[in-house]
Structures are given as C-alpha cells and as structure tokens.
Amino acid sequence: MSSWLLWAYPPAWRERYGDELVGLLEADADGGSVPLRVKLDVIGAGLVQRLRSSGLVGDELPPEGRIRAGVLLVLSSWAAFVVAGLAFAKTSEHWQAVTPETDRGVANAAFSGVLLGAELGTLAVLLGIALVARPLFAFLRAGGWEKIHRFVLRAIGASGLTGVVLAGVVAWAHQLTNAQRNGGDWLYSGAFLVVVAGTVASIGLWTQVAVVTARQLALTRASLRRETFLAAATTLTMAVMTVASTIWWTSVYSALPVRIVVVTLVMLAATALAATGTLRSVRALRA
Amino acid sequence: MRANDPPLLILTSLSSGPKHGHALLLDIESFAGVRLGPGTLYGAITRLEQRGLIEPLGADDRRRPYRITAAGSRSLSAALADLRKLINEGTSRLRAARA
Numbered sequence A: 001m002s003s004w005l006l007w008a009y010p011p012a013w014r015e016r017y018g019d020e021l022v023g024l025l026e027a028d029a030d031g032g033s034v035p036l037r038v039k040l041d042v043i044g045a046g047l048v049q050r051l052r053s054s055g056l057v058g059d060e061l062p063p064e065g066r067i068r069a070g071v072l073l074v075l076s077s078w079a080a081f082v083v084a085g086l087a088f089a090k091t092s093e094h095w096q097a098v099t100p101e102t103d104r105g106v107a108n109a110a111f112s113g114v115l116l117g118a119e120l121g122t123l124a125v126l127l128g129i130a131l132v133a134r135p136l137f138a139f140l141r142a143g144g145w146e147k148i149h150r151f152v153l154r155a156i157g158a159s160g161l162t163g164v165v166l167a168g169v170v171a172w173a174h175q176l177t178n179a180q181r182n183g184g185d186w187l188y189s190g191a192f193l194v195v196v197a198g199t200v201a202s203i204g205l206w207t208q209v210a211v212v213t214a215r216q217l218a219l220t221r222a223s224l225r226r227e228t229f230l231a232a233a234t235t236l237t238m239a240v241m242t243v244a245s246t247i248w249w250t251s252v253y254s255a256l257p258v259r260i261v262v263v264t265l266v267m268l269a270a271t272a273l274a275a276t277g278t279l280r281s282v283r284a285l286r287a
Numbered sequence B: 001m002r003a004n005d006p007p008l009l010i011l012t013s014l015s016s017g018p019k020h021g022h023a024l025l026l027d028i029e030s031f032a033g034v035r036l037g038p039g040t041l042y043g044a045i046t047r048l049e050q051r052g053l054i055e056p057l058g059a060d061d062r063r064r065p066y067r068i069t070a071a072g073s074r075s076l077s078a079a080l081a082d083l084r085k086l087i088n089e090g091t092s093r094l095r096a097a098r099a
Helices: A001-008 A010-031 A034-053 A063-092 A105-131 A133-173 A178-184 A186-214 A221-252 A258-286 B006-015 B020-034 B038-050 B072-099
Strands: B055-056 B064-070
Touching: A001 A010, A001 A034, A001 A258, A001 B072, A010 A034, A010 B020, A010 B038, A034 B038, A034 B055, A063 A105, A063 A186, A063 A258, A105 A133, A105 A221, A178 B055, A186 A221, A186 B006, B006 B038, B006 B055, B006 B064, B006 B072, B020 B038, B064 B072
Parallel strands: none
Antiparallel strands: B055 B064
C-alpha cells in the first residue's frame, strides 16, 4: 500500500485526490515496490501542496488568505527566534562578570541592542494579538472553541508538565555546587535537557494554537494591513537582534562555542523566514 | 509557458480526449519523452482543475478521467501560439546567423 506516502498532503487534498493518486502509484508500480525517485516526487509535491493550501506559495488563495499566511509565517518565525533567544540568554548570563571592563564597550552596546530588539519585538507581537481580540471573542462565541480546544489543551498540558519539571529542577539546583550545575552531574544535566525540550515543545504548541485560531478569524482588510505592518516591524527587530547578537559574541569570545553558532544560525533562518512572510503579505496587500 | 511544463503537457494530452492519471503519464511519455512523477502530475492536475482548465469525469474505481474544458482549449491554443512565435523567431535568427 502506498497511502502512507500521502502524509505530506493537506487533509482536504487527500480527501479529494488521495485515492486517485494511490491508484496511480499502484498501477505505475505494476505489482512491484514504488521506486525511491517516485516516493520523493510524491512527498515533495505533497509539501508544495501544503504550502499552496496555506497560502504561502502560488495564487490559489485570495489576497486576504495570502496576507494572513505571510503574517502567520512571521509569527511562527518569531516563535523559533524566541527559542534561539532563550538559548542566547542562557549563554550570555553573567557575561559582564567574566569580561574585563576595558573589553566591554562594543559588547555592552550590542547587548543593549539585543535587549531593545527583544522588547520591541515582543511589543509588536503582543499588539498584533491585541488587535484581533474582538474577532477572537466573536469566533469563540460562535462555537470556535470546539475547533481549537484540543490544540489548546495539548499546549496547556505541555506547559504544565514543563512547569512541574522546571520547579523540581530549580529546587534541585539549590542543593548542587556550581560545577555540578554546569555539567558535573549528568542526572541534573538530563533533567535540564528535559526542561529545554519541554519549553521548545510548549512554544511550538502555543504557536500552533495561534496559527490554527488566526486562520479561522474573520479579519477585515484594514485589520490585515495593520497586522502586516506589525509583522514587518517584528521582522526588523529580529534582524536587529541577529546583527547585535553577532557583534556581541564576536566582541566577547575569542574561541567560538558551538552553541553560539547554532543559536546564530537559528536566528538567521528565522529572520529569513520572517522576511519571506512579510514580503508575501506586502505583495498580497498590493494585489 | 515552457514546452516541458507539466500543465502544458497535460492539456496537450487531454486535447485528444479524456484520460485518467496513468493514461496521461503513458501518453505524455510517448509524445514528449518526459516521464512525469505521479506527485508532479497530480500537483499540475490540481492547479488546472482549480483554474477551470480541466474537469473530472465520473470515477471508475480509483481511476478518474479528466477532460479539457473550453477555457483549457483556449489556454492551450494561446500557449502553443507563444511557443510557435518563439520557434519562428529562433529559426529566423539561426538562418540569419548562418547566412
């Protein structure tokens, strides 16, 4: 059976064309197995179809759908950026204590840039959420909770579980030495990694709640225009933070830790995705 | 539109009569020498149907034939005219270069 190959397609597409495509794959394979080249073609086409259905590629959706898709891509990129930002915050804590005062000039300015970007970016995202409060309440009053409750409960579950583990890890940390907290105790390190994984999962699940909900809100063109403006502002703050954090670590570190390289790459990728989303929204606004 | 564009190949194939997915793959391979992947084929079928250039007929088991619509025939004619212009231009420039 080749039906597992259809996982990449959106459910509505599978409903309409799934049987036909599976029938074609089986006829094409003529009783044999489906070649890898064909599997990759089907999965790749499924991912493209998913992007098309979400409004991120192509012009199948009306301009409003494409504007919304662009804004939601910025929101998702911001969530990825927050994960990188948390790693940056953990890496940079107490950096002034271990850096000679004479070497701190550029680093101080860059670090302030990161903090300012984080504050402005958070403000833009929160403002974007506040601006859709009225359509959100209308959606919930019209029975929208039924459509999103399983996503919300999943996110609450992950956040709650992470909070409980975090509380345990914090209490445990008070009984350990500095060396034990920084890699000396493998059990503690493992628990810390569980908290990290839980935090990333919680951010991802809450972002999913936001995306699933926002796709179903009745938003006016004027509202989408304001959201696009805020998405552009968020993207700008992400670019500022990426540049400022790069300047910070090049001023502070002589040998570069792998963790910083990974964090910077995630920041760069998230900023590039956000810029793509902003461009998508702006172009659709002009259509 | 490029000559090996999946939508153009599908419209060309359907211009001689309705066909289902597997028949389309075999026909396109025979006249264009291109073996489309099943995912690529159905991606193009989806877009052509959304644009009203082809339409599905009644399904026979899991095989659903598609036929070209009037809008699809007009779109195919326009694309072929564009390609013909390109061919004529290229041919005349080659002749001029050889002369």
